[in-house]
Amino acid sequence: MQTRRYHHGDLRAALLTRAEQTLREKGPGALSLRELARDLGVSHAAPSRHFKDKQALLDALALAGFERLDEALAASRKAAGETFADRLGGLVRAYVDFAVANAELLDLMYTVKHDPAASEALITAAQRLGATAVELVAEGQRSGEVREGPVDDIGMPVFTTLHGFASFAVSSVLSAEEVESGLDAVIAYMVRGCAPS
Amino acid sequence: MQTRRYHHGDLRAALLTRAEQTLREKGPGALSLRELARDLGVSHAAPSRHFKDKQALLDALALAGFERLDEALAASRKAAGETFADRLGGLVRAYVDFAVANAELLDLMYTVKHDPAASEALITAAQRLGATAVELVAEGQRSGEVREGPVDDIGMPVFTTLHGFASFAVSSVLSAEEVESGLDAVIAYMVRGCAPS
């Protein structure tokens, strides 16, 4: 029989890791602080030392998701080709890949928080993600591949399409096959929406 | 003191109405079957006669939401102008108006259900909504205002943008002012995405 250490070491990180695993495997409804504590061999009151309530843990989970998505998009940008269309296509594929691989997490990331103060960091994170799309559009404007005009007037709709497509992929409105076969059509439509007249 | 009737009359409808009210006023976290029953002056076990569990009530709520959104879009179609751009603009405005006026409900409508069988009706409802967008695009193709090609290759991205924009409006990624001021840019981008080359 193993001795149970009094100190866990890094309970906060362990809670987040385990919570994401549960979210992925059993869905958001199965996430309970008490079960998390049980799984980690800690009392049911211990999590409250690290997260003031359940929502705080969910917010931290969502924030980590935004950070990972940010990294995935940044990585795809380096790997992408030369033309605006290629680079935009790479962005869309990276976003959709993340969405499909982390469906429950993406859902959590964009779940409405009615407490406006608590969700400020999450809204900021989402907006930073949008800035990535806007930057790509700005590059396209400089190279003449994207029409002129206020960059937000083009970048915001692009980000909107990106998010909508990923959202449909996650919510099963589009099947896995439809997502795969629809990717090129969506990218072509986005490029046209950006193109100079 | 009023006599409490043994039979409620139409408890099912009363539960749905009250549930939507609670959803709107206090958010999804505050929705409890027991509190609903208390509010309606009925025992806590009574709801189970009408909804097999809590998820079944949420599904019924979401389905009713899809029906009302369908009606709102159909109504906007009749009121819209002659050109494709006008008609598409009317569709976007109607969708966004519904989203803003029913934020919590829209969120519920698109919340991922991990039980694939239970959510079949909801996925079908969402796809029927998409069909409205696709029909509009098909009309545009017949009148020559939309480029040729498989109608889904244009209609699906249009529906995707529509949904993404509404989703951002609901999740506070875009503020109310940004939604209002961004509408025209989104519509212009969508029209360009559809236009003949």
Added chain:
DNA sequence: ACCTGAACACCGTTCAAGT
């Protein structure tokens, strides 16, 4: 600083029994 154990006020769900 970090965790435990008990307590409180809730849940959803089920099921015999009532009308």
Added chain:
DNA sequence: ACCTGAACACCGTTCAAGT
């Protein structure tokens, strides 16, 4: 057919107390 009341097995949160 529809609802009640009691029971069961869970929750999240708080707080004195322990190490």
